[in-house]
Amino acid sequence: MIAGQLPALVVVVPLAAAPLVVLVRRPVAAFAIATAACAFSFFAALLLAAEVAGAGPISYALGSWPPPWGIEYRVDAFNAFVLVLVSGAATVVAPYGWRAVAAEVRRDQLYLYHATFCLCVAGLLGMAITGDAFNLFVFMEIASLASYILIALGRDRRALLAAYQYLILGTIGATFYVIGVGLLYLVTGTLNIADMAARLPAVPDLRPVLAALAFVTVGVSLKLALFPLHFWLPNAYAYAPSAVSAFLSATATKVSVYVLLRFYFGVFGLPLVVETLPMPQILLALSIVAIVSASLVALWQTDLKRLFAYSSVAQIGYITLGIGMASREGLTAAVVHLFNHGVTKGALFLLVGGVALRAGGAGFASLRGLARAMPLTALGITLAGLSLIGVPGTAGFVSKWYLVIGAIEAGRWWLAALVVATSLIAVGYVWRFVEAAYLAEPGPATPARGEASPVMLAPAWLLVAACLWFGFDTSFTVTSARRAAALLLGGAP
Amino acid sequence: MSDAGLVGAALLAPVLGAAGIALAGRSPNLREAVTLASAAALFASCAALLPRVLAGERPALALFEMLPGIALAFRVEPLGMLFALVASTLWIVTSVYAIGYMRANEEAHQTRFYACFALALAATVGLAFAANLVTLFLFYEMLTLVTWPLVTHHGDEEARAGGRVYLAYLLGTSILLLLPAIGATWAFAGTVEFAAGGILGEARLGGATLAALLALYVFGIGKAALMPAHRWLPAAMVAPAPVSALLHAVAVVKAGVFAVLKVIVYVFGVETLAGVRAADWLAPVAGFTILAASVVALRSDNLKRRLAYSTVSQLSYVVLGAALLAPLATVAAALHIAAHAFGKITLFFAAGAIATASGKTEVSQLDGVGRRMPWTMAAFAVGALSMIGLPPAAGVLSKWFLLAGAMDLGHWVAVAVIAASTTLNAAYFAPIVYRAFLRPEAAGGREHGEAPLSMRAALCASAALTLAMFFAPELPLALARALEAR
Amino acid sequence: MSAFASHYSYWVTVFLMATGLYIVIARGNLLKKLIGLGIFQTSVYLLYIAPGKLIGGTAPIVAEGFRVYSNPLPHVLILTAIVVGVATLALGLAIVVRIREAYGSTEEDEILAADRASGGGG
Structure with missing residues (x-):
């Protein structure tokens, strides 16, 4: 019973942990809840990876609405791997934060760190697991907003400016992505990634598709700090609290790489990406x-x-x-x-x-x-x-x-x-x-x-x-x- | 013990030794006892493997799957056995020497020194027993990295500069040339396992491609010090004497020529190379290195620098032997790995002993030193004989085989190079012995006697080994001949 | 003419998009940048919503006499996007407040100059 709900739980548990942490507030309890939520996600991700390796991709219909109408969580060999990386990194960094962040963040704000950390983890995991292009945007923004906050928590005042710059560029990136998805939605009438890929070859006019490819590429490249869209990264990593630098460098850009790969090879397809452009x-x-x-x-x-x-x-x-x-x-x-x-x-x-x-x-x-x-x-x-x-x-x-x-x-x-x-x-x-x-x-x-x-x-x-x-x-x-x-x-x- | 167990024991002995040394760092006596014990354990493991290898067995051990189709695996064949045996024997001798040297010179960071030394031996043994190119590459790089702290041991500006050159050349060549060469081998042959007769024969590559690949290998293996990739060796001479002796006369440099020999015999295959004449360019390059390095040695007044360039020159004998692609020359190459090791380590021991006892580091200061340090200089003379290639020292054996191989082939360039280099060797070693014993000491020198007993004992032991190999060459010869038989 | 006129909502979208981006890039004031960012995001709302409307279509409630419905999905999506936009703006403003507390300015060049003066790299 629980095993069947794992694809949802892997995201929902850290997501739900965040408000819980805010309610509890006491640093020790906040730390414990955040760490436990991350550990649970890691465990769930490992189970999912094992299941995918044995039995092939898992499709999970959120709220039992069947795809392509409802939001689908789809776990395959690729994103199971990404899930393991993200949740694993979160599980390692969470205990580290106990001492490290306590030294860098005011004590009465500690619970906010733990809450946003959980949100960031949930957002990144959601980006990896979802099979819905717009849902991906929402998770991308959850993760991004959380990471702007995490970076701004740095002791140095330059952390604030770094967070601001990242906020501007990150929002532009996410908006570009959502423009691309909007164009794809206009030509295919679907937001489900697999469905999109299936309908795309039948689209007669290539121009909006190419425009969508361009928007998605630029938007995601901003997020993954592809040269020359990397200017936000050095300052953000340098001035963020160390735990945050470690977690973001291990996961945030990596999940964006995953998104890029997913769109290139899972939506647009090799002929379009390699031959047309x-x-x-x-x-x-x-x-x-x-x-x-x-x-x-x-x-x-x-x-x-x-x-x-x-x-x-x-x-x-x-x-x-x-x-x-x-x-x-x-x-x-x-x-x-x-x-x-x-x-x-x-x-x-x-x-x-x-x-x-x-x-x-x-x-x-x-x-x-x-x-x-x-x-x-x-x-x-x-x-x-x-x-x-x-x-x-x-x-x-x-x-x-x-x-x-x-x-x-x-x-x-x-x-x-x-x-x-x-x-x-x-x-x-x-x-x-x-x-x-x-x-x-x-x-x-x-x-x-x-x-x-x-x-x-x-x-x-x-x-x-x-x-x-x-x-x-x-x-x-x-x-x-x-x-x-x-x-x-x-x-x- | 099982075959795999023995191979594992040989690999683990120095690693555990390093851990033990680190733990025993507080107590110097215990630390040095651990060093000697792990050296003895390594030697015992190698000695136990020897009869099995001589009987034609190939003890093997496979650990992880490092990359799909490429395991971290070991397989002991005669050439690797010979190398490991030489290195492990000399580690015992060097440990005895190092104890005396480090204490007499009151060196700092001794725990780090002994621990890195043990790790360097672990890397050497791993490299000697490697069953495929990737395993060999792993230990090759490990050897570079764990010897870097030894080269920069003194931590001053000179050591740092030497360490930079050392890393730049060794890591630079291996990453820039050797790694692509291994990748290309994998792409061409679909395997990187060492196999009798080579693995590239099946791929039916053209002569030019094979020649280019061979160039990637021989220059990528910078430890072989083929010119122009030789600069790291003189730079490494900033290290303490035991490091120069065991690592930069035996383990590290021999790892280089060993790898070259192994690549030519087991990756390319002698017949494959000879068939398309892809190695024709290598003998002249090796010959040039032999002569040019000898000339530099002749002009160096610093004793260790002279010895270093002599090593560069002698290493290319091995490359030359491998490049001739004839059975006798291959045997000579394998033999020279052992013969040069015993002789050169003796020379470096002596240089270290002289520096410790008298503070003298230049050849021109050595007048009359033989009368104050008769044992040391007698051992030096034995080493010098071996370098020149005169009986009754080991060097004459390998030189004889090399000469015979070159004459068989009618490769007169090689013959001329050997003759010329013998003359040059004599020209830069004989004056040292002459100065030490026959020239009167300069006035105003410091009063000194021999170096501490343990150093003297070690250098006499290695000199004795140099002589012993001449009188009883059966064992190394048997291992080297096994290479020819395949 | 007809292509221009019948697609006028796209022209508005593109205009807003370009305006917003231009403000983000060209303005040195942190608040004005955020305003530009808001305009930029708003253009996307239009991009989604406009094609969902069919002329003559009504709300998608099945009832007698109505055969043409507008697509409700874009509206729902954009509702979410608006929430995201508001959250971003709120966070951005909060950070600007903190920056003003720390540096005493909201002008980018003054802040960078202050950082340079305090000895840090840019």
């Missing part, structure tokens, strides 16, 4: 510029949080690069990197948060001699940094491998060369940290000896361990990604 070429070009320019900018940052924020823009470039290849290997790389980068960047931001809390900031001056002051934190950042580079034995390597293989099999040697060459820039910015932490003598800004609190360190190291684990045992990540790629390209898994 040069989308792959456009994506490749933008991705390459993103990877190169953002990596180079990251190299010159003086603050570790900003450095990792720019690195996020570059890493998203690798994901869209995989999409731009529009091949089985490329899509596998994109989906697997979506997961691996989420785990890696989540770990990094959680660890940097620990440093920022102890040192009052994450500027390079406070990183000098960090290996002696906070050995576990420094080691964790180094290991996750290796995953960012793509060293074998880390999750990042698996993504790089598929990108290289995808490029070589398509005969694009220059692309393979580019992927490996830009990894070297990542070596540069990761090694700036390593040299500062391990070789420099501690300076006046270095925190006193002592690790961050265990409730912060444990979730962070859990993700670091995941970075390493998914570098060795890829049966979950790569299998899921290959299934997703096969699903998107419409072949048998």
